[in-house]
Amino acid sequence: MAVSVARLPAQQAETGRWSPETVWGTIFVIPYVVVFLALVVWPVAYGVWLGADLSNYRRLFADPIYLGTVWNTVLFLGLGINIKLLLALLLSGFFAQTKPWIRWLSVIFILPWAVPSIPTIFSFRWMLNSEWGMFNGLLWSLFGIEGPWWLIKPHYAMGSVIFVHIWKYLPFWTLILLAGRMAIPTDLYEAARIDGATRMQQFRFVTWPQLKNLYVTSLLLSTIWSLGDFNSVYLLTGGGPADKTHVLATLGIRYAFNLQELGTGVATVMTALPILVPLVILLVRRLGGRVER
């Protein structure tokens, strides 16, 4: 390279901006750029175009199922995410103990995350069967209680969906918050203990301030991912009974593919943009700054 620079000064000056790094770098990003343009930009642009027809929204807002779906989505996010992350925060404290048997327990605890979601959702589906399922069987034989109609009554069905979602994703978030706890310097705890801080005070004055940022990021990320959680709803209840347990992600698919209304399907998920866009902006700031630091 040094030789070529010496031999061809004029040419080098002419194409000064195209150093070998730039040439190779450009070649190296071409596959990504092709994928991005063909499989992200074009579908998203096409989706925006499909969703731009305002008559879709009139159709959507006139459909009583849509309002129920919005409420379900709020419930799913509000309860699902907060219960999940609070449990994860508590459990990460439990798993932060250094005892070997707790380490082993954590290996088992990750199972719901390591096993594909579809089989476990199906397993829940039969467990929650009100006549033959294991849940109501247990309730009956242990406590003599007639279990509720889990997947038949809309409220219970929505509760079941939230439960299954939490079951699946709790290990992942516990792991993330556990990693956050492990990153806290131990001398902070030592200092707190010397000052006579109780466990609660240690959590309040050491753990929480160190973990707060990560918790908020997790909250934001989890909101976005849960908004797109199609499987927990579709494979457990199929949006039923009587389309009463849809969330936006499943309702969009229902319009587009069951009712053959592509535009309404796109419009359905477009109505999530007022929540989604601020979340994405916040997250790009939080996560993006770190990479470009």
Add this chain to the structure above:
Amino acid sequence: MSAAQAPARAMPAPASAVRSSGSYTFRRVFAETGNIILAVVILVWTLLPLYHMLMLSVTPLDETFAGRFWPVTPTLENYRTVFAQDHFFLQNFWQQLGNSILVAVATMVMVLVVASLASFAIGRLKLRFGHIISNTALLTYLIPAAFVAVPFYVVMAQYHLLNTLWALVFAMSTFAIPYAIWVLRQYSENVPFELDEAAKVDGATPWQIFYLVYIPLLRPALIAIGTYSLLLAWNEYLYAFLLLSTEKQHTIPVAMGYFLVTDDSPWGLLMATAIIYSLPPAALYYSVRKYMVSGLTAGATKT
């Protein structure tokens, strides 16, 4: 582990323990009891649905509706039926398993190639518009996949890829590549730039630096994202269901979904299929768990 031996552990006792060993022991017993109760709850919570799956898979089909906790006559007949493709829902089991493997491996290869090249160009070759590419990747990562399913389906029809496994490979790669780039960028920040400089002084071209320096040093991160994309593709239901329409093209998750079109579906067979389908990814996950945890948390916990 038990409370009695806890104070005797070879560990310097905290000051408080020396002062009042009685209340210290009491607190240890209390804490240990709490630990054990919590452990039992965690075990039941985690294992019950998985046990249920296993239990149903060894339950004869005519006993499914008995609602027992363990079948009277456990049998491996369901597994035999699956392997022999001996049921209407399982006519193409081996073909569908092959499709699942093909899609997962192809996605992994595509993600590894595209993401490692792009991350090298952005992070190491300091491409001028690198930060724009980084941000587009991050933005893509934050779009819920289920939200673009409809337009993606239409676009795949335009590309004439509907009902081909390529459509699913492309879909899964699209969603895995941004995350892969992000993890690789995070990880490569810890690889000293001097190594690149040294190789450059020795006359290495950027391609040689990529191949001989960057890739070997990023091995742990590559294992993590390779596994991530493999599992993502293996587990996908929605896109597979939409993009693949004939039985011969289906992957296992789609095939399992079709079990539920009837009310009296053969649950034993479904759960046997489910277990066969779940074992490879779970085994893979546990064998590379070390990398997965550090890979997943590399980005999340760094401040």
